[in-house]
Amino acid sequence: MNNLLEQFLSEARDFLQGIGEKLMQLENDPDSTELMVELFRFVHTLKGNSGLFDFPEMTRVLHASEDLMDAVRNGRVNYSQTLADQLLEAMDFVGSLMDEIEVTGKIGSNHLVISTELTKALRALLDTPDAVNVPVAIEVYTEDALTVKGISWSELPIMDLPETIAMGLHRCSIDGETVLWLQYTPEPECFFKGEDPFFLARQIPDVAWRHVILNNSASTLAEMDVFSSQLVFQLLTIAPETELDDLLRYVPDQIHRVKIPALAFVKPSGSSTDQAIDDDVIDSVLALFDNDEIDALIHTINTMLELSSPELWSSSALRWVLHLIDAEPDNKPAQRILLEAFRTQTAPDWSVLTPPIVPQHKTVSAPIHVNTSEIPDTLLRDFNVVINTQKEILSLPATSSGAWSAGRLKAVGATLIGCYRAVQRPHEIEGIEAALNIALTQNSPVPLLGWLETSLANTQELIFKGEPEPVVASLAAQPEVKFGRRTDDARGENAVAASKTLKVDQDKIDRLMNLIGEMVVAKNALPYLANRAETVFGVRELSREIKAQYAVINRVAEEMQDTIMQVRMMPVSFIFQRFPRMVRDISRKLGKEVELVLEGDATEADKNIIEALSDPLIHIVRNSLDHGLEMPEARLAAGKSVTGKLHIRASQESDRVLIEIIDDGKGINPEVIKHKAYEKGLIDEATLERISDQDAVNLVFAAGFSTADVISDLSGRGVGMDVVRSAVEKVNGTVGIESVAGKGTRLFMSLPLSMAVTNVMIIESNKQIFGVPMDLVVETVRVPRVQIRTIKQKQTTVLRGRIVPLLSLNDLLARNEAQLPNEDDEFATLIVRVHGEHVGILVDDFRETVDIILKPMTGILGGLPGYSGAALLGDGSVLMVLNPRELI
Amino acid sequence: MAIEYKKSLAVFSDFVGVEDAEALLEWLGKNPKGKVNFEECTHIHASSLQVLMAVKPPVVAWPKDENLQLWLKVALE
Numbered sequence: 031m032n033n034l035l036e037q038f039l040s041e042a043r044d045f046l047q048g049i050g051e052k053l054m055q056l057e058n059d060p061d062s063t064e065l066m067v068e069l070f071r072f073v074h075t076l077k078g079n080s081g082l083f084d085f086p087e088m089t090r091v092l093h094a095s096e097d098l099m100d101a102v103r104n105g106r107v108n109y110s111q112t113l114a115d116q117l118l119e120a121m122d123f124v125g126s127l128m129d130e131i132e133v134t135g136k137i138g139s140n141h142l143v144i145s146t147e148l149t150k151a152l153r154a155l156l157d158t159p160d161a162v163n164v165p166v167a168i169e170v171y172t173e174d175a176l177t178v179k180g181i182s183w184s185e186l187p188i189m190d191l192p193e194t195i196a197m198g199l200h201r202c203s204i205d206g207e208t209v210l211w212l213q214y215t216p217e218p219e220c221f222f223k224g225e226d227p228f229f230l231a232r233q234i235p236d237v238a239w240r241h242v243i244l245n246n247s248a249s250t251l252a253e254m255d256v257f258s259s260q261l262v263f264q265l266l267t268i269a270p271e272t273e274l275d276d277l278l279r280y281v282p283d284q285i286h287r288v289k290i291p292a293l294a295f296v297k298p299s300g301s302s303t304d305q306a307i308d309d310d311v312i313d314s315v316l317a318l319f320d321n322d323e324i325d326a327l328i329h330t331i332n333t334m335l336e337l338s339s340p341e342l343w344s345s346s347a348l349r350w351v352l353h354l355i356d357a358e359p360d361n362k363p364a365q366r367i368l369l370e371a372f373r374t375q376t377a378p379d380w381s382v383l384t385p386p387i388v389p390q391h392k393t394v395s396a397p398i399h400v401n402t403s404e405i406p407d408t409l410l411r412d413f414n415v416v417i418n419t420q421k422e423i424l425s426l427p428a429t430s431s432g433a434w435s436a437g438r439l440k441a442v443g444a445t446l447i448g449c450y451r452a453v454q455r456p457h458e459i460e461g462i463e464a465a466l467n468i469a470l471t472q473n474s475p476v477p478l479l480g481w482l483e484t485s486l487a488n489t490q491e492l493i494f495k496g497e498p499e500p501v502v503a504s505l506a507a508q509p510e511v512k513f514g515r516r517t518d519d520a521r522g523e524n525a526v527a528a529s530k531t532l533k534v535d536q537d538k539i540d541r542l543m544n545l546i547g548e549m550v551v552a553k554n555a556l557p558y559l560a561n562r563a564e565t566v567f568g569v570r571e572l573s574r575e576i577k578a579q580y581a582v583i584n585r586v587a588e589e590m591q592d593t594i595m596q597v598r599m600m601p602v603s604f605i606f607q608r609f610p611r612m613v614r615d616i617s618r619k620l621g622k623e624v625e626l627v628l629e630g631d632a633t634e635a636d637k638n639i640i641e642a643l644s645d646p647l648i649h650i651v652r653n654s655l656d657h658g659l660e661m662p663e664a665r666l667a668a669g670k671s672v673t674g675k676l677h678i679r680a681s682q683e684s685d686r687v688l689i690e691i692i693d694d695g696k697g698i699n700p701e702v703i704k705h706k707a708y709e710k711g712l713i714d715e716a717t718l719e720r721i722s723d724q725d726a727v728n729l730v731f732a733a734g735f736s737t738a739d740v741i742s743d744l745s746g747r748g749v750g751m752d753v754v755r756s757a758v759e760k761v762n763g764t765v766g767i768e769s770v771a772g773k774g775t776r777l778f779m780s781l782p783l784s785m786a787v788t789n790v791m792i793i794e795s796n797k798q799i800f801g802v803p804m805d806l807v808v809e810t811v812r813v814p815r816v817q818i819r820t821i822k823q824k825q826t827t828v829l830r831g832r833i834v835p836l837l838s839l840n841d842l843l844a845r846n847e848a849q850l851p852n853e854d855d856e857f858a859t860l861i862v863r864v865h866g867e868h869v870g871i872l873v874d875d876f877r878e879t880v881d882i883i884l885k886p887m888t889g890i891l892g893g894l895p896g897y898s899g900a901a902l903l904g905d906g907s908v909l910m911v912l913n914p915r916e917l918i
Numbered sequence: 919m920a921i922e923y924k925k926s927l928a929v930f931s932d933f934v935g936v937e938d939a940e941a942l943l944e945w946l947g948k949n950p951k952g953k954v955n956f957e958e959c960t961h962i963h964a965s966s967l968q969v970l971m972a973v974k975p976p977v978v979a980w981p982k983d984e985n986l987q988l989w990l991k992v993a994l995e
């Protein structure tokens with residue numbers, strides 16, 4: 031991925047975020063022009079940026095959004111809830127495209143349909159006149175849609191195909207391939223955009239038949255405008271539609287395509303003769319057919335073919351009968367219709383075969399231009415240009431001589447007559463002539479001008495309503511408008527540029543942090559060195575100097591470490607900011623009314639922590655909305671306010687971040703939880719009886735627990751709270767829940783501020799040293815051998831009135847050695863808290879505690895359970911850090 | 919030059935771009951009996967194609983490129 035794209039993606043995400051926020055704010059303050067203008071600027075810049083890349087689907091949707099926002103900004107369209115919904119949906123789509131770009135570097139063509147629908151929906155909100163004419167993108171007529179679109183069989187755009195091609199296509203169609211008829215009408219200005227429609231047309235694969243039409247409006251060669259496309263390409267192809275979508279993704283609005291049903295190809299052609307086949311011959315053939323004597327029928331037809339000239343229509347029809355019998359032996363009705371067609375010598379009428387296909391409107395003049403007026407766009411445009419020029423001429427002040435020359439009036443009159451003839455309005459000519467005569471007698475342009483204006487007002491259909499808007503921003507198209515808008519941008523971008531933030535790739539920060547970590551370790555080697563200088567080499571002076579230097583380096587290193595931690599700190603608002611939108615969407619979907627209160631979103635924590643927090647939090651909020659808060663009626667019945675309250679609060683407590691999610695919903699009923707857990711086999715009967723209410727509530731964290739009976743797309747899949755717990759524990763956090771039935775639920779998470787430095791205790795076992803994270807260590811005790819009791823072959827001891835199970839570290843690590851006691855026959859015991867229970871781990875000896883930079887193990891070692899990572903010690907040795915949670 | 923203009927013959931070669939259209943139109947205007955040779959041509963820009971379609975000059979040789987030949991034949995015959 032190149033730098034430009036990377037930057038685009040990172041900026042675009044900010045813009046999307048900004049757009050979402052602004053829309054949220056607009057909900058509360060729909061009249062704020064300031065917000066509106068800002069919102070427009072975001073969308074506009076995002077669209078502009080996307081135009082730099084090859085993402086037509088994205089640009090198209092953004093373009094439509096921009097137009098919509100422009101209309102809202104200018105007060106042409108009112109801001110509404112549906113509008114916000116539609117825009118948010120569009121932005122979600124853009125966001126999903128960005129995800130795809132980030133992964134694959136491009137957008138698949140499968141998004142075309144959604145992009146088209148979104149664009150249409152956005153355009154639909156713009157009910158201003160100039161927006162109506164934005165071309166509808168692809169129209170796919172399928173066989174079934176024929177009725178809906180009101181196209182009859184005869185109007186299908188099948189040209190007079192050569193018989194062999196038609197037969198081939200018919201067979202392809204029978205074999206299940208889709209035969210598509212494509213008409214590609216490039217927009218006239220396309221050459222200025224660097225497009226080559228002919229090249230594009232040539233790229234279309236599997237073309238069975240092709241045709242090019244030139245709609246040249248110029249009468250002489252010299253007048254021809256070579257730089258305005260006047261071509262129309264038509265073709266039949268059996269290429270897969272996805273391939274075509276991909277190929278034609280830039281010009282979907284210039285493509286008209288129709289899926290051709292197989293029978294439409296069955297169309298005998300040739301010269302008809304007066305000597306139609308005798309009725310009795312037809313009768314006998316039909317008799318053979320009805321009696322299912324197919325072999326005899328084929329024989330008869332072959333004989334008939336031999337006797338007649340192959341160019342005749344009837345011969346062609348006979349060949350088609352043979353083809354049909356061969357290709358569709360079971361389609362008797364079709365064969366019969368074809369045979370019946372001999373009587374009339376006209377094309378078979380397939381519509382009887384498919385009753386729903388009844389021609390509904392017969393006024394479609396040209397089958398090709400199903401959705402355009404009968405006057406081609408190019409002609410209409412030219413007509414308007416000429417008419418407008420004539421209007422300008424007529425509005426000119428009189429010549430210096432003080433009078434209008436008759437010649438000028440006559441010229442205008444002749445031009446107008448010519449124009450109206452060209453657009454097939456000959457009945458207007460009389461009017462022009464009459465007006466011209468009056469004008470000539472009065473020697474004034476007013477009568478002609480008057481006629482022209484009334485005429486134009488009466489013939490709205492002749493007014494050209496603008497070209498299809500270019501999808502990709504084109505400088506050549508509308509320079510003046512662009513310049514106007516650019517200044518808008520410049521103002522907006524200055525505002526952005528004023529902020530002093532620097533965007534740095536996270537990898538660089540991580541690398542910097544690693545380097546500082548290494549320096550901290552290297553620095554820790556200095557005291558060892560000082561020690562060696564004194565004890566091994568006996569130079570006390572040097573030792574002191576090294577220690578002095580160490581103090582300085584230590585101070586700098588610690589400050590550096592502190593600073594890099596600050597850099598990595600992110601406010602929790604990073605995750606909080608998505609909640610307003612999420613809560614709004616979900617509560618609407620559920621029909622609940624929810625007020626969301628966010629507190630302490632400036633609280634900061636390490637980026638990794640914040641990111642790790644994001645998914646669990648979303649899960650919890652969804653749970654609260656789905657299960658916690660009640661429906662408005664239920665709330666009223668319970669004597670609460672209709673609107674439920676959801677509090678999300680972040681705060682800092684010494685070196686930990688505390689996050690609470692509090693709702694005033696129905697709370698958790700411990701009885702229900704107990705029984706559910708029992709039903710699911712998570713607890714046994716004895717536990718069911720004696721479990722406390724608080725413990726019962728905590729059961730929601732058990733794996734596979736779900737109270738919802740119906741699985742919705744929000745929650746209830748039984749993966750939820752246990753996933754939340756493991757995600758939080760992964761970053762050394764804890765999670766808990768408190769609930770009062772009927773009053774509400776409080777869920778709290780406590781997470782370390784930073785994961786960079788880990789405080790570990792070094793212990794010794796079997797002549798090796800290991801680290802144990804200090805936050806798990808409850809205490810260290812020495813247990814005399816006599817106090818160790820064996821219960822059911824498990825070693826235990828009693829510590830302050832509690833039974834604590836004891837495990838030997840050597841056993842846990844599968845070392846076949848007994849732990850070594852000290853001189854007083856006491857075992858060094860590390861009491862750790864694992865899953866809320868205290869467990870004693872017997873080790874050989876305790877050492878000091880150190881701050882280390884814990885590196886998770888990678889590669890083959892990464893799969894090793896029981897270790898959370900490794901770290902370098904000051905003397906250069908490697909310390910393996912145990913993970914007691916997995917070990918036990 | 920993708921189009922070489924001889925006395926009464928325009929020889930197309932390689933890729934005929936958008937910039938060739940105007941000159942082609944002019945030449946065909948001046949030489950109404952001019953013929954065209956597409957033999958060595960691989961592609962003709964749509965702008966030149968529409969000029970050719972408007973005039974339909976006699977074709978001395980069709981392009982070797984099969985796809986182009988198919989299209990040119992339907993356009994110019």
